[in-house]
Amino acid sequence: MASFPNLAAMHLDVSERLGPRTALRHKLDGLYQDFSWNDYRRAVDELAAGLISLDMQAGDRVAIFSENRFEWLVTDVAILAAGCADVPLHASLVPGQAQYQIDHSQSRGIFVSTQAQADKILHILDALPLLEFIISFEPVRWDGVRIKHYTWAGLRQRGAQRGDAGRAAVRERIAQRTRADLATVIYTSGTTGNPKGVMLTHGNLLSNAEGMLKVSSLEPDDIQLSWLPYSHIYARTCDHYAPMMCGATVAVAENQETLLRNLAAIQPTWMTAVPRFYEKIWALVGPLPPEVRKQKLPALFGTRLKWLSSGGAALSATIAEGFKDCGIKLLQGYGLTETAPVISFNRKENFKLPSVGQMLPDVEVKIGADGEILTRGPHVMKGYWRNEAATAEVIDADGWFHTGDVGKLDEDGFLYITDRKKDLIVTSGGKNVAPAELERLLLTDPHLEHAVIYGDARPFVTAILVPNWPLVEKVCAEKGWQVQRDGEFVKCPPLHAFFQQRVEHLMQAVSQPERGKKFLMLGRPLSIQDDELTPKLSVRRKAIIAKWDKHFAKLYEPDEGKVTAP
Numbered sequence: 358m359a360s361f362p363n364l365a366a367m368h369l370d371v372s373e374r375l376g377p378r379t380a381l382r383h384k385l386d387g388l389y390q391d392f393s394w395n396d397y398r399r400a401v402d403e404l405a406a407g408l409i410s411l412d413m414q415a416g417d418r419v420a421i422f423s424e425n426r427f428e429w430l431v432t433d434v435a436i437l438a439a440g441c442a443d444v445p446l447h448a449s450l451v452p453g454q455a456q457y458q459i460d461h462s463q464s465r466g467i468f469v470s471t472q473a474q475a476d477k478i479l480h481i482l483d484a485l486p487l488l489e490f491i492i493s494f495e496p497v498r499w500d501g502v503r504i505k506h507y508t509w510a511g512l513r514q515r516g517a518q519r520g521d522a523g524r525a526a527v528r529e530r531i532a533q534r535t536r537a538d539l540a541t542v543i544y545t546s547g548t549t550g551n552p553k554g555v556m557l558t559h560g561n562l563l564s565n566a567e568g569m570l571k572v573s574s575l576e577p578d579d580i581q582l583s584w585l586p587y588s589h590i591y592a593r594t595c596d597h598y599a600p601m602m603c604g605a606t607v608a609v610a611e612n613q614e615t616l617l618r619n620l621a622a623i624q625p626t627w628m629t630a631v632p633r634f635y636e637k638i639w640a641l642v643g644p645l646p647p648e649v650r651k652q653k654l655p656a657l658f659g660t661r662l663k664w665l666s667s668g669g670a671a672l673s674a675t676i677a678e679g680f681k682d683c684g685i686k687l688l689q690g691y692g693l694t695e696t697a698p699v700i701s702f703n704r705k706e707n708f709k710l711p712s713v714g715q716m717l718p719d720v721e722v723k724i725g726a727d728g729e730i731l732t733r734g735p736h737v738m739k740g741y742w743r744n745e746a747a748t749a750e751v752i753d754a755d756g757w758f759h760t761g762d763v764g765k766l767d768e769d770g771f772l773y774i775t776d777r778k779k780d781l782i783v784t785s786g787g788k789n790v791a792p793a794e795l796e797r798l799l800l801t802d803p804h805l806e807h808a809v810i811y812g813d814a815r816p817f818v819t820a821i822l823v824p825n826w827p828l829v830e831k832v833c834a835e836k837g838w839q840v841q842r843d844g845e846f847v848k849c850p851p852l853h854a855f856f857q858q859r860v861e862h863l864m865q866a867v868s869q870p871e872r873g874k875k876f877l878m879l880g881r882p883l884s885i886q887d888d889e890l891t892p893k894l895s896v897r898r899k900a901i902i903a904k905w906d907k908h909f910a911k912l913y914e915p916d917e918g919k920v921t922a923p
Contacts, residue, residue: 360567363534363559365401365438367602372398375577375604382580382608382623383427389608389622392427397434404435405530406516406523407507411466411490415440415533418462418542421588422455422478423470424448427609428494428509429587430597432468437559440530442539444554445588447892448474449885456481457551458544459488462742466490468509472497536560542742543590545694554742555694557590564735565697566598568717572704573666575627577604580661582625584610589893590698591668595629617657624659631669632676633894635687639676640803640825647682654683664688664705668698669893671774671793675801677710690714691774693760695738695751700730700760701772712771722772723757729778730764731757763791780898782813788870790818792898795871798863804828804856807883809901810873811909819912820876821901822856823883840880846908847878875912877905 361367372380372394381392413419419436421443423429436443444462446455448470455477459467466489469475475497482488482502490505492512499506507515516523540559544552569575581600585592600607610619616634642654655662665680667689680687686705691713692698700722703714716722721733737758740748751759763781764774776791783789792810795818799808807823824847833840833852841848856878864872883889888900902909 361563362536363437363531363538364540364562364598365434365531365534367563367598368401368434368438369398369528369531371601371604372401378577378604379606380601381427381430382606384609384611394604397431400431400513401435401438402524402527403513403516404432404509405438405527406519407512407514408435408439408441408466408516409523409526409530410515410519411505413439413441413465415530416539417441418444418464420444420446420459420462420464420467422446422448422450422467422474423494424612425584425587425592425609426470426494428468428470430607430609432509433587433593433597437534437540438527438531440534442541444542444544445593446544447586447588449892450477451886452477452480456484458554459485461551462542462544462554463487466492468492468494469497470494475499534559536563539739541593543588543593543694553744553747555590556739556742557697558739561697561736561738562594562598563602564719565594565699565717566602568720568736569595569599569699569702570603571718572702572714573599573627574663574705575599575603575605579603579605579626579663580623581605581607581627581629582610582616582619582623583607583629584613584616584619585629585631585669586892589669590694591629591631591692591893594698595666595668620658624661626661626663627666628658628662629666629668631893632667632672632689633670635665635667635672635676635680636800636803639679640828642683643679643803650679651683654680655685658685666690666702668692670895671797673797673801674711681710688714691772692736695758696732696760697736697738700732700736709767709769709771712767712773714772715770716772722766724764724766725759727778728763728765728775730760730762730772730774732760733757782810782818784812784818784870785814785816786870788868790871795820795867795873796896798866799860799873802859802863804832804859807896809896809898811902815913817874818871819909820860820873821879821905821909822860822876823879824856826882842880845880847880853878877908877912 375394377393379391380394380397382389419441444464446458492507494509536559538559539556540562541557542554544554583596608623642650664686672689677687688703688708690699690702692700700720701714701716719734723731725731733756761778762774763776763778764772766772776793780792782792795810796808799805804825806825809821812818838851
C-alpha cells in the first residue's frame, strides 16, 4: 500500500492511475449516474483553482453546510487540494448552532447545498464578520448582501478558465501539504454546552484509512452504498477516504428514507451504518419465522454483499447474532471523532460479536486504573481548535488520549465497551449501574425506539421509554386501547402494563439493584430539533434528564410500588 504525504496527493495518485474507472455513483434525474476518476479529478482541480483565485491561503478554513451528495465529496477534496482545511457542519443544524461553528472556526468561506441552507446563513450573516463568500451547489437567491456569491458550477468555471496556470497552482499547494498539516475541524455534538472543534490532520485521517484497509479487505472492485452524514467522521473516513485509497466505487444514497430502494439498485458489496439502522431492519425481519427470515434479510441487501460494518454507538449482540444466523457478518468497531475515528474493529475472519474488535495497526490501547480506555498513536487528534485547556484535559503528557469510555481487554486483545465513564450511575444504596448497558438491553425489544436510564443518587433505577410508535399503534388498534396523553407523556394503563411486563422480563438478565422499577412513556419520538438527539441520532442523555428531571422525581414519590404515568 502506497504511503501518501497528504489526502489531496492520494486523490491525485488514484485518479491518475484509475482514470476512466467509476469513482462515484450518484442520482441525477432519478437514475444513478457514473462519475469517473477522470471526472472527479477535473472537478477537484477546477474547484481548487477557483478557491485559490479567491485568495484562499494555505491553512484557511472553509465550511461545508450540506446534506450528503456527490458535490460534498468533490468539495472536500478540492478544499484540501487548495491547501485549506474544511469545517463540515451537520445539515440539520439550526442557524444559531451553525453560527457558533462558522465563527469559532474562523471560516472565510462556506459551501451550501440549497436555498434552505443559504437562508440559514442569511439569518446569521451579521454575526459572521470573517465570512467572505458563499458557494451554492444549487442556484440560490442571494441579493443585496455584503459577501460574494458563486454557484458551484460557476466556481468550477472560474477555476477552469485559469487553465494550465490554475492546475499548476493546485499541484504546488498539494506538494506543500504534509501529514502534520490540519485537514479538518469537526465539531463534536456533545451533550451539553458548546461543541468542541476537533483538529484532525492529514496524517490522522490517512493513518486511519490505511488501518481500515488492512483489516477490512476492501478492494478496488468493491462498491459501497454510502448514506451516513459526511459531516460525521465515521462516514468521512470509512465511506470516503478508505474507499478512495483503494480505488473502490462509492454510491451515494439519496437519503435515509430511500435506503432500501438504493440497496436494491446498487447491490453493494459493503456498507457502513449505525446500530439504529440495523435495529430497524431487524424489527422488519426479526419477528418472521427463522426459515423466512434467513431468506428475507439477505434479500434486502442484495446478492453481492460481503459484510456489514457498525459503528457510532453500541450494537446489540442479539442483532449481530441474528444477522450472523442469516448468513450476514455484521461487525462492529469503536472510535471517536478525536481518534479519526477508528480505534478497534472486528475482522471478517477473526471476530467476537459482543466485542468492538482488536486494535488497528499502530494503534495502542490500555485500560486505566479506573477502567477508562486510553489510546495513543497516529490516529489521535492534534487537539481542540482554540481550546488548549480542553485539549490538556484529554491528552496527557505521555500522549495518551482519555476516551471517557469504560472497557476491558480480553486475553486475545479484543476490546469491550461497558459504559461511558461520566455516565456511571451510583444509586443511593452504593450500587454502580452502567446506564448504556441497561439501555441496550431494553432496546432489544422492537417495541422500543429509545430508552434513557435515570437513578444517580436515587434508591432505584427508573427510565424514560420512547415506544416504536408505528409498531405500538398497531398493538393498541388490535387490543382496542385508547392512548391518551398528559402533556408529552402517555396515560394508558393497559399500555403501561404491556410495557411493564416486557421490561420486567428483560430485566431478569441483570442484578436486582440494576432493574428499572418505574418508567415514563414519551408520547412522541425524540428529535434533533429539540436537542434530544445528536445529528448522528445518539441520545443526549444528560439533556433529556435535565429536561424532565421533575417528572423523574415524581416516580420516587410513594405509590405502593406501582408503575405510573407522571
